Amino acid sequence: MIPADTAEAQILELVMPLDSRRDVETVSLPEAAGRVLSASVVSPTDFPHWDNSAMDGYAVRYDDIAQASATQPIELAVIEDIPAGQPPQQSVAAGQAARIFTGAMMPPGADTVIMQEETERRGDRVQILATSRPRAFVRERGSYQRAGGRVLSVGSVVTATEVAILAAVQRSQVEVYRQPRIAILSTGNELVAPEDELQPGQIVDSNQYALAALVRQMGAIPVCLGIVPDDPAALKTAISQAIAEADMVLSSGGVSVGDYDYVDQILGDLGATLHIRSVAVKPGKPLTVATIKGASAPQLYFGLPGNPVSALVSFWRFVAPAIRKLSGRGGNWAAPFLLARSRQDLKAGGKRETYLWGQLHTTPSGLEFSLAPGSHSSGNLINLAGTQALAVVPIGATAIAAGSLVRVLWVGAAWPSG
Ligand code: AMP
Ligand code: MG
Numbered sequence: 001m002i003p004a005d006t007a008e009a010q011i012l013e014l015v016m017p018l019d020s021r022r023d024v025e026t027v028s029l030p031e032a033a034g035r036v037l038s039a040s041v042v043s044p045t046d047f048p049h050w051d052n053s054a055m056d057g058y059a060v061r062y063d064d065i066a067q068a069s070a071t072q073p074i075e076l077a078v079i080e081d082i083p084a085g086q087p088p089q090q091s092v093a094a095g096q097a098a099r100i101f102t103g104a105m106m107p108p109g110a111d112t113v114i115m116q117e118e119t120e121r122r123g124d125r126v127q128i129l130a131t132s133r134p135r136a137f138v139r140e141r142g143s144y145q146r147a148g149g150r151v152l153s154v155g156s157v158v159t160a161t162e163v164a165i166l167a168a169v170q171r172s173q174v175e176v177y178r179q180p181r182i183a184i185l186s187t188g189n190e191l192v193a194p195e196d197e198l199q200p201g202q203i204v205d206s207n208q209y210a211l212a213a214l215v216r217q218m219g220a221i222p223v224c225l226g227i228v229p230d231d232p233a234a235l236k237t238a239i240s241q242a243i244a245e246a247d248m249v250l251s252s253g254g255v256s257v258g259d260y261d262y263v264d265q266i267l268g269d270l271g272a273t274l275h276i277r278s279v280a281v282k283p284g285k286p287l288t289v290a291t292i293k294g295a296s297a298p299q300l301y302f303g304l305p306g307n308p309v310s311a312l313v314s315f316w317r318f319v320a321p322a323i324r325k326l327s328g329r330g331g332n333w334a335a336p337f338l339l340a341r342s343r344q345d346l347k348a349g350g351k352r353e354t355y356l357w358g359q360l361h362t363t364p365s366g367l368e369f370s371l372a373p374g375s376h377s378s379g380n381l382i383n384l385a386g387t388q389a390l391a392v393v394p395i396g397a398t399a400i401a402a403g404s405l406v407r408v409l410w411v412g413a414a415w416p417s418g
Pocket of ligand 2: 187188189254
């Protein structure tokens, strides 16, 4: 049994990310959300594109209005109106002003904007009732970004903010990594599909569907290969097919020490290298991690434990970091831990890093963790509903008192890429 952090680091070492030249495709801007950029994006223009006004008001020459006040207003001649989207037609000379609106181009000659509230309009003249700073309310050309500079990095996940930037730099087509394909298979003679009639002793295959949902949530494509019986020949065929069709393989069940647990043996027969057999975590101790020669690149194989909670916990803790790296994402791939105050006493055996599931609450004094009521058995998936986080009781600790801070692994649907 190796510690969880060691296993995670070892797994990340083994992952070969998608290739930024080969494993790419071009998608339209609206389709880019949720995808990972396979190339950096450079701005073709300055941002702002030209000096423009941050206010509705009057574009003036600072020297003209430096002494203006409510008691001694300065009067200027208004030479034109400049709405947003329309270039100025004239230069502002001494003693002149131009009516200007938010986002409109500054006219030549003017260097400062006086907001409307500090003026009084009289026909074609305007009284300036207060002085200002030089260049006040002028958004200067290139002050946000210079042309030729990088606005988005390769490996960025495209969210709403990146979509806005891509639109602003006029990328209607976006180069992204293809979505990795993750094969999923369930092993066990006892398993039946949800639509089948349950016979005594049988168990419904929930892992296939849960894992597929997690894979999809991460922006990858689940390739569901169904239920495989505990039969070495059938397993060998299914695992070979999985390897041929995907970039990474997840199986659940069959990695314990029972008489029907054949996965490790089959992987050996197929020439895989087994790196991890078990991890000091609860739930989720039996975990097989292997590499095997795939169609194009070496592939990672995860043999997840069969118990429904163990399979999910193993995914959150070990598979999700691997998919993040595989996808071409930059930044931090590791499992995202936070600190939260526990609302209940948390108990554990002390021998393995123990994960207890529950919900996170945002409060004015910070995050709080509430433990799911009911059994925290690895076979009980019923009280997993609404799980957002796993509280961690470290090896060596048998209790964490209510009110103290606890490390929690965030497992909610969306999380920043880090
Ligand atoms: P195993 O790891 O194969 O020994 O399975 C451990 C436990 O998890 C057994 O009770 C299995 O019936 C159950 N199990 C295995 N695979 C699945 C699955 N795909 N969905 C739900 N339960 C499963
Ligand atoms: Mg089994």
